[in-house]
Amino acid sequence: MIRFFMVMVSAFQKKAELYVANHYILNFFYYLLVEIVPSSLVLYILRKLPPKRISNQYHPIG
Template structure:
């Protein structure tokens, strides 16, 4: 449904760019970013609270709590910043995010809202769980 709505908006904007449709398209993306931000906050927060209920002796509990907290915070913050930027972009001509004529500004914008946060999340989650040893096959009796 959302995908079809966005395609219709793009086609109308391509055919005849009306200011109201441009604002509507940008607000649609801001809404998607806002839902993503609150999705990370909701599910990351639920996972954080679930991990807090584990016994204190639980191996790696504190490290996992930190990882979940960091990833949730980073993702929530980035999507919220993107939402705010899209809202500003929709109503203020000076806050244009399409800075194709300024590749350095374009680079820094995407560096701050996509590349650095993605690299931080990958760095936080870099350690994979240990491989399990090969166990013998035991038929069910």
């Protein structure tokens, strides 16, 4: 959500930049730590959760 807002602001404001640092390797590490690592951690945790229990009152439509 925040990234979307930053993209919107940078489209209209010339002073607003999306780049965090002036070097592409620093930008890579920043986005790696801020976006890629947390999202992969969430996906890993969701994969390790047990499957959802189905109630005894639930009957699938045949």
